[in-house]
Amino acid sequence: MAWTHRLVGKAARTVWRITKPRTVGVRAVLLDRDGRIALVRHTYMDHWYLPGGGVKKGESIDAALFREMAEEVGVTDARIERVLGVYHSRREGKDDHIVIFVAHAGPDASAELRRTDLAEIAEAGWFAPEELPASLSPATARRIAEYRQGVTGHGAW
Template sequence: MALMHRLAIKAARLVWRVTAPRTIGVRALLLDREGRVLLVRHTYLPHWYLPGGGVKKGESIEAALHRELAEEVGIADARIERVLGVYHSRREGKDDHIVIFVASAGGGAGDGAASTDALEIEAAGWFALDALPATTSPATRRRIDEYRSGATGLGSW
């Protein structure tokens, strides 16, 4: 099943290179009670990332963030605290704008993180901000560094 998902993503990226659609995405720098950040590892990418995804037509940015957190890691009670930044990416052939929110997990979220979408999410885990996995994506590291320094991010992904 993961192979089919990887092939579908590769096909989508080929279409995006031709059509260059404008898209908007959301990601959460989601923190638990201990100040650890939640990261996910996708089935079709080699790195750890902040959880999130695309905003669907007719969906608000806030609703998209809550939907993505529920779908990817089963967290339905995250509290949005602020916007960390808005970034632009042309990396996959899309004209993509990504809104990063700082949010806190409610309830017992820090007790464990579970992938709820086995087709997309291979693993999920909480990590100390100063002890990220070696394979954390460079952009994810930049967003976490911005958060730690108190900066508001803008510009390129």
Template structure:
């Protein structure tokens, strides 16, 4: 019953959310991707911006929480996208981020992150999500993205 009421409130109120993701590159130019325990695809690391939190602070927090990156250097915004999936009104800000890290990419939150790894931009896992592939393609073209997720 509580779940049905919560879904109804969500549909009626359609709260706007803000998310962040990182196109995180290691010193060898490989991109970090994660597979969540609750999803089948590979994604760019990131998550939601908490109330009272700045967007860059959320990005730094998410990188620490998901892949234990403590030294991210934000280069630029790759794009800002809008998602209406799952009855949401979600805006996602993608940053291009560099790190001096290399080697094995750690999973910081084992309950949320099933796998994490560095991948060459031209050799992504077969199950990389379509939106993640689009963001990486935009980066490789030097484009700034906008529009639908």
């Protein structure tokens, strides 16, 4: 299954280089009651990322965030604290804007994150900020550092 996601992703990136679409994405620095951060590793990419994804046409940004958290890690009772920052990326050939939120999982959040989309999510877990996986994506590492420093981020992804 992972190889089909990788092929589809490669084809999409080729189309994006030609059409250069404008997209909007969301991600969350999602925290549990112990201050651990939720991270996911996709089946079609090699690094760990903050949970999130694209905003669908007609969908609000906050609705997209709640949908993505439910789809990727099974958290359905999160509360948004604030916007961490808004970033711009031209990587992958898209004109992409990414809104990062700081959110808190509800008191009933499981000690173990539940991968609800097994075709997309290879692994999901809670990580203490000082014990992040070595294969964290560089942009994810920057967003977590901004969160820990208490700064509002912006600019390049």
